[in-house]
Amino acid sequence: MNKELTKNFASGHSACAGCAFPTIVRTILAESPDPVVVSNATGCLEVTSTLYPYTAWKNSYIHSAFENASATISGVERAYKALAKKGKMKKKIKFVVFGGDGGTYDIGLQSLSGALERGHDFLYVVYDNGGYMNTGNQRSSATPYGAATETTPDGKESFGKVEMRKNLMEIVNAHHIKYAAQANVAYLADLKKKAKKAFETEGPVFLSVFSPCTNNWKFPTSQYVAIAKLATETNFWPLYEIEDGKYKINWSTENPKPIEEFLKTQGRFKHLFSEKNKGVIPEMQRILNDEWNRLAEKNNLHSV
Amino acid sequence: MIQSRNKNVEIEEGAVIAHDLSKAAKTGDWRYMKPVVDKEKCIGCTTCMPFCPEASIIMKAYKDGQRDKCDIDYDFCKGCGVCAQVCPVKAITMKKN
Numbered sequence: 001m002n003k004e005l006t007k008n009f010a011s012g013h014s015a016c017a018g019c020a021f022p023t024i025v026r027t028i029l030a031e032s033p034d035p036v037v038v039s040n041a042t043g044c045l046e047v048t049s050t051l052y053p054y055t056a057w058k059n060s061y062i063h064s065a066f067e068n069a070s071a072t073i074s075g076v077e078r079a080y081k082a083l084a085k086k087g088k089m090k091k092k093i094k095f096v097v098f099g100g101d102g103g104t105y106d107i108g109l110q111s112l113s114g115a116l117e118r119g120h121d122f123l124y125v126v127y128d129n130g131g132y133m134n135t136g137n138q139r140s141s142a143t144p145y146g147a148a149t150e151t152t153p154d155g156k157e158s159f160g161k162v163e164m165r166k167n168l169m170e171i172v173n174a175h176h177i178k179y180a181a182q183a184n185v186a187y188l189a190d191l192k193k194k195a196k197k198a199f200e201t202e203g204p205v206f207l208s209v210f211s212p213c214t215n216n217w218k219f220p221t222s223q224y225v226a227i228a229k230l231a232t233e234t235n236f237w238p239l240y241e242i243e244d245g246k247y248k249i250n251w252s253t254e255n256p257k258p259i260e261e262f263l264k265t266q267g268r269f270k271h272l273f274s275e276k277n278k279g280v281i282p283e284m285q286r287i288l289n290d291e292w293n294r295l296a297e298k299n300n301l302h303s304v
Numbered sequence: 305m306i307q308s309r310n311k312n313v314e315i316e317e318g319a320v321i322a323h324d325l326s327k328a329a330k331t332g333d334w335r336y337m338k339p340v341v342d343k344e345k346c347i348g349c350t351t352c353m354p355f356c357p358e359a360s361i362i363m364k365a366y367k368d369g370q371r372d373k374c375d376i377d378y379d380f381c382k383g384c385g386v387c388a389q390v391c392p393v394k395a396i397t398m399k400k401n
Contacts, residue, residue, distance in 0.1 A: 001325075001377055005359040011380035012328025015357060017335075018384030022357040054327040188354055214384075222385030222398075225355055 006058075008036070013056040015048040018221030020185045020211040020228065021127045025098065027188055028125055028207070031195040034092040035059060037076055041069035041103030044134045045127065067107045069097045070115035070124065077120045094199060095122035101142035102132045105166050116175040116204045123198045126168070127211040137216035137268075141166040144236075145287060146280050147268045149216075154271035159280050164287060172206045173242050180206040181241035186228035190239055190250055197241075210237045218267025230262045235292045240299070247298040256292075259285050328380075331358065335383030337398040339376055345395035346373045352387040352396065361387060 001011045008029035015022055021044065029036060037060040040046045046063050049056040064072045073095050083089040099108055104126040112124060131149055132138040139149040139161055148160040172180050179201045183191040191209065198205040210231055212224040219227060231237040234257045239250040260281060263269040272280050348371030353361045360381040363372035374395070376387075388396040 001380060002353065002356075002359040002362050005354065010323060010325060010328070011358045011360065012325060012331060014329065014331065017357070017382035018386055019357050022359070023355055026359065027354065050321075051329065053321060053324075054329070055321050055323050056328070058323045220385070222389040225386060225390050 005030075008057070008059055009049070010056045010058060012054060013049045014051055015044065016213075016215050016221070018214040018224055019044075019048075020129075020213075020224045021045050023188070024125070024127050024185050024191070024209050024211060027191050028123075028195040028209075029059070029096070031192060032094045032096070032199050034094050036094045036096050037073070037080075038062070039064075039069045039073040039076065039095070039097045041097070041099035041108050042066040042134075043100035043103050044129075045098055045100065047134055066103050068111045069099050069103060069108055070111040070122075073097050073122050074111075074115045074118065074120045077122055081121075095120070097122060097124045099124070099126050100133070101126060101128045101130060102134075102140045104128075105141045105168055109171075113171075113175065116172065116177055116206070119203050121202055121204070123195075123205050123207065125207045125209060127209050129211045129213040129217075130165075131213070131216060133213045133216045142168070144284075146263075146272055146284055148271055149268070154277075159271065159277045160268075167291075169206075169208060169242065173245070175204070176245070177204045177206060178202070179241070179243055180208075182208045182210075182237070182239060184210040184228050184232050184237055184239055185212070186210075186225045187232065187239060187251065194241060216268070218270075219265055223265065227262070227265050230257065230265060233257045234259050234262045235288055236262055238292065238295055240295060247295065249295065249299045252296075259288055331380045331382050332378050335378075335381060335401050337383045337385060338378065338381065338401045339383070339385065339387050339396045340399050341374050341376060342395045342397070343373045345393055347371070347393055347395070348373050349392060350374075351392060352390055355386050355390050356381075357384065357386065358382060 005026050009025045040063045077095045130143045131140050137149045138151045143161050145164050146160045148154040152161040154160050181194040183194050212227045214221045241248050358380040360377045362375050364375040366373040385398045388398050
């Protein structure tokens with residue numbers, strides 16, 4: 001076991017072979033200069049890292065429920081501030097929440113919104129694998145258009161999910177927080193930089209990190225880095241940050257790859273390549289271009 | 305037990321579970337393919353190291369005057385093959401366990 005990498009999150013967890021979130025957790029927590037208290041929404045990360053009587057977490061870790069990871073950390077942070085004010089606590093502590101997209105986009109959205117609005121000093125990290133992967137791939141509001149899931153299966157009448165992804169970054173940005181960023185597990189240097197900036201910023205900060213799921217996106221266990229890279233190269237998952245409301249795209253290309261390159265790597269999009277569903281991929285590309293152009297406009301960068 | 309403000313009431317302390325690696329499942333049992341490093345090919349770039357979900361890759365001294373080379377700890381390695389996929393010089397190959 002690598003001692004340097006496992007200072008916060010050890011091996012021995014039961015995440016699927018080839019899962020992306022252990023890397024995300026380790027990379028982000030390594031950037032904290034102080035000890036951290038972690039609050040975790042229900043999800044794959046919580047279930048796989050805390051198999052009784054073992055815990056993979058070496059720092060303080062709280063799991064309460066699906067919907068209130070942010071509310072939990074709010075309470076902990078305020079209690080710490082009160083104790084620090086009274087001089088009962090001298091140590092500096094950072095507060096971090098990890099949630100999946102189900103616990104963030106859907107179920108935990110109100111508690112996240114509340115915590116952001118109240119201005120607690122914490123970092124919220126969403127590892128986005130686009131669905132409820134822990135319970136067997138049900139759709140969430142982060143599931144991309146066209147993806148087949150257990151609750152939006154492909155078939156005679158259906159081509160998978162018919163709705164667009166929710167744009168959570170815009171929702172978070174609407175709380176006027178100082179720093180929010182979108183990162184990708186395949187771009188670790190970028191993720192590191194963003195995590196460092198997040199820990200340096202006072203007040204609520206938000207990181208949204210792309211986290212491919214080998215089991216339910218249906219790709220070989222060795223491919224998570226390659227697929228995550230394609231997501232950014234096709235503009236499906238642009239890397240950008242919003243600092244004091246100002247947008248900055250961190251990675252871009254004049255010639256993004258067509259979305260097919262990303263889709264054909266995964267079983268959940270397999271049905272889109274059939275004759276019956278031939279209109280879906282162009283529609284996906286159109287949605288993608290629209291989203292990118294909107295982002296590029298905010299950043300004053302070239303459009304596609 | 306913790307003493308509460310009311311002296312007559314004792315509160316049960318919540319179950320505190322400390323990290324103890326000896327209680328961990330040895331997830332190396334899951335493996336059916338295992339990564340094997342060709343140390344002559346490995347350039348010691350450490351690209352694979354942070355991507356390993358189990359943090360099973362350690363950089364170890366190999367020959368004098370050379371950079372530390374990639375070495376795999378098989379206790380927890382689940383054999384996913386991510387290291388072999390990201391290696392820029394294809395120094396890691398997946399072999400039958």
